[in-house]
Amino acid sequence: MLLVVLADGVTALVLRTTAALATRRQPRPVAAQIASGSTALAYASFLSWRGFLDREPPRRPDPDPVAAPPAQRRAGWKFGLVAAACTRCGTRSLPPERVCLECHAVDEMAPEPLADSKATVTTYTVDRLAYTPSPPVLMVVLDFDGGGRLRCQLTDAAEDEVRIGLRVEMTFRRLVTAAGVHNYFWKARPVRVADGE
Amino acid sequence: MGSHGIKDRVAIVGMGCTTFGEHWGKSADDLLVEAARAASASSGVGLGDIDAFWLGTMGSGVSGLMLSRPLRLPYKPVTRLENMCATGSESLRNACYAVASGAYDSAMAIGVEKLKDSGFSGLAGSQPPGAGDDGRGETTAPANFSLLAPAYAEKYGVDLGEMKDVLTRIAWKNHQNGAKNPRAQFRKQVPREAIRKSPQVAGMLGIFDCSGVSDGSAAAVVVRAEDAHRYTDKPLYVKALSLVAGPATGLAEPGYDFTTFPEVVASASDAYQQAGITDPRSELALAEVHDCFTPTELVLMEDLGFAQRGQGWKDVLSGNFDLNGDLPVNPDGGLKAFGHPIGASGLRMMFEAWLQLRGEAPEERRLRTVTEGRTLGLTHNLGGGPGECVSFVSVVGSEPGA
Numbered sequence: 001m002l003l004v005v006l007a008d009g010v011t012a013l014v015l016r017t018t019a020a021l022a023t024r025r026q027p028r029p030v031a032a033q034i035a036s037g038s039t040a041l042a043y044a045s046f047l048s049w050r051g052f053l054d055r056e057p058p059r060r061p062d063p064d065p066v067a068a069p070p071a072q073r074r075a076g077w078k079f080g081l082v083a084a085a086c087t088r089c090g091t092r093s094l095p096p097e098r099v100c101l102e103c104h105a106v107d108e109m110a111p112e113p114l115a116d117s118k119a120t121v122t123t124y125t126v127d128r129l130a131y132t133p134s135p136p137v138l139m140v141v142l143d144f145d146g147g148g149r150l151r152c153q154l155t156d157a158a159e160d161e162v163r164i165g166l167r168v169e170m171t172f173r174r175l176v177t178a179a180g181v182h183n184y185f186w187k188a189r190p191v192r193v194a195d196g197e
Numbered sequence: 198m199g200s201h202g203i204k205d206r207v208a209i210v211g212m213g214c215t216t217f218g219e220h221w222g223k224s225a226d227d228l229l230v231e232a233a234r235a236a237s238a239s240s241g242v243g244l245g246d247i248d249a250f251w252l253g254t255m256g257s258g259v260s261g262l263m264l265s266r267p268l269r270l271p272y273k274p275v276t277r278l279e280n281m282c283a284t285g286s287e288s289l290r291n292a293c294y295a296v297a298s299g300a301y302d303s304a305m306a307i308g309v310e311k312l313k314d315s316g317f318s319g320l321a322g323s324q325p326p327g328a329g330d331d332g333r334g335e336t337t338a339p340a341n342f343s344l345l346a347p348a349y350a351e352k353y354g355v356d357l358g359e360m361k362d363v364l365t366r367i368a369w370k371n372h373q374n375g376a377k378n379p380r381a382q383f384r385k386q387v388p389r390e391a392i393r394k395s396p397q398v399a400g401m402l403g404i405f406d407c408s409g410v411s412d413g414s415a416a417a418v419v420v421r422a423e424d425a426h427r428y429t430d431k432p433l434y435v436k437a438l439s440l441v442a443g444p445a446t447g448l449a450e451p452g453y454d455f456t457t458f459p460e461v462v463a464s465a466s467d468a469y470q471q472a473g474i475t476d477p478r479s480e481l482a483l484a485e486v487h488d489c490f491t492p493t494e495l496v497l498m499e500d501l502g503f504a505q506r507g508q509g510w511k512d513v514l515s516g517n518f519d520l521n522g523d524l525p526v527n528p529d530g531g532l533k534a535f536g537h538p539i540g541a542s543g544l545r546m547m548f549e550a551w552l553q554l555r556g557e558a559p560e561e562r563r564l565r566t567v568t569e570g571r572t573l574g575l576t577h578n579l580g581g582g583p584g585e586c587v588s589f590v591s592v593v594g595s596e597p598g599a
Contacts, residue, residue, distance in 0.1 A: 059318040067326030078330040125400035127340035144449040183329040
């Protein structure tokens with residue numbers, strides 16, 4: 001199969017299937033992925049995301065573009081949400097750090113993938129001043145099942161849906177585009193499909 | 198090893214503070230010249246006779262040249278430093294240690310910030326190139342601090358409507374005080390209803406829950422305590438200086454509950470031990486605290502030991518921290534009404550202690566606690582936010598040995 005992607009340049013990929021395909025299917029069917037999203041997208045937001053409608057930005061500095069070297073150094077975390085867990089005491093570090101925040105062991109970390117983990121909102125706020133293509137920013141502090149905390153944005157959710165105790169899952173999304181560079185990172189979204197949990 | 202402090206070894210003998218506000222006609226240089234000259238005149242020490250300088254600014258300039266150039270200082274040691282919103286206090290702390298060490302006979306701590314020129318709402322720090330994967334710069338300071346309010350209300354069973362009353366009363370009190378201060382950015386009393394209904398910024402916080410973005414500068418001259426009476430009859434003795442940087446785990450591990458700043462508790466404990474204070478609420482004549490947003494001041498009342506855990510909101514509502522309360526907090530209007538030019542704020546707090554403890558505050562905001570004989574004042578300065586911050590606490594006093 002030849003896949004041609006025409007956006008921000010052109011990418012052509014040649015893909016070949018093997019016998020392993022049947023054992024590596026996406027565990028979550030497309031229908032379930034659609035069901036876990038939110039349909040409450042305002043038409044004006046859609047237009048502004050597509051570049052057809054300029055929204056007046058807050059009186060804040062333009063966001064800085066992502067720099068390639070630090071993104072490359074932290075590729076596991078940035079693109080895979082792979083945190084670290086201390087091999088001595090088990091405490092998770094989000095993002096990965098060299099020194100354990102609990103027992104202070106140095107360089108004794110093992111990768112701890114969290115992209116498929118669920119989490120609970122421990123506190124939250126609505127930031128009406130921050131720069132975002134999707135105002136206002138819903139900011140949540142998450143505590144992951146099994147440990148570890150992350151402050152991040154909540155997406156696919158309305159303001160009045162956010163509450164302490166909300167169950168969320170992680171999704172890889174665009175945060176912002178600055179100086180022509182898209183920045184993708186992980187956001188939380190409400191768990192809408194039980195997903196055999 | 199241990200923190201021993203420098204109680205009564207150094208004294209402030211002169212201070213200066215510009216008005217804070219929208220100084221469209223003045224540059225950072227102008228503000229530095231004003232504050233430095235005022236502090237120098239207040240101490241009677243000529244600028245050329247001051248031995249060393251510590252200049253605090255978060256982002257209005259770089260290097261010692263930022264001070265030596267506008268003042269044309271001749272070949273003096275000038276250190277430029279930054280420690281987020283605690284920058285002004287950090288410059289004082291370093292100047293005091295330099296004098297206490299014996300390295301210099303006199304030193305000046307000076308702080309400045311020129312925020313209005315950018316036209317931005319709130320603060321806008323610059324970050325080194327990053328991976329865009331750690332939330333830094335993604336949200337604003339009011340949002341970060343707004344996390345305190347619902348967490349506090351939930352933990353202590355305060356109804357959210359009542360919580361809004363508590364926050365409103367803090368802003369109202371600081372505007373009442375600021376209205377009595379000719380140097381303050383905002384000099385009007387504000388009705389509670391106007392505060393309560395002000396446009397939303399983040400979470401429960403409206404515009405009136407946020408401190409003023411401001412231009413300004415403040416400075417202090419410090420000398421060895423035994424030399425202080427050469428310069429003034431009423432020196433202010435440094436009793437305690439404590440600064441801590443937290444391990445920044447509050448946003449990384451679930452133990453932190455957003456109802457306290459552990460960094461403040463640690464720096465207060467260190468400062469009280471240095472100064473020999475056991476009951477701050479009854480021993481202090483005033484406290485100038487970092488009321489960057491209204492819930493911050495509420496939480497600080499408990500972290501600094503002015504109120505019992507979970508009870509601070511009741512003390513706020515009953516007026517215990519008002520100008521005529523048991524322990525006046527932010528009698529000059531605080532960051533809320535005086536304004537918050539970052540590098541200057543810590544020294545501005547000290548300027549109020551300087552005026553009040555020496556009996557030189559204007560009549561309309563003179564403190565009963567001082568006339569009744571209390572001699573100690575506290576300043577508290579914080580940089581960062583809930584979960585990861587630096588905190589500074591000082592204690593100063595008008596009597597040696599006290």
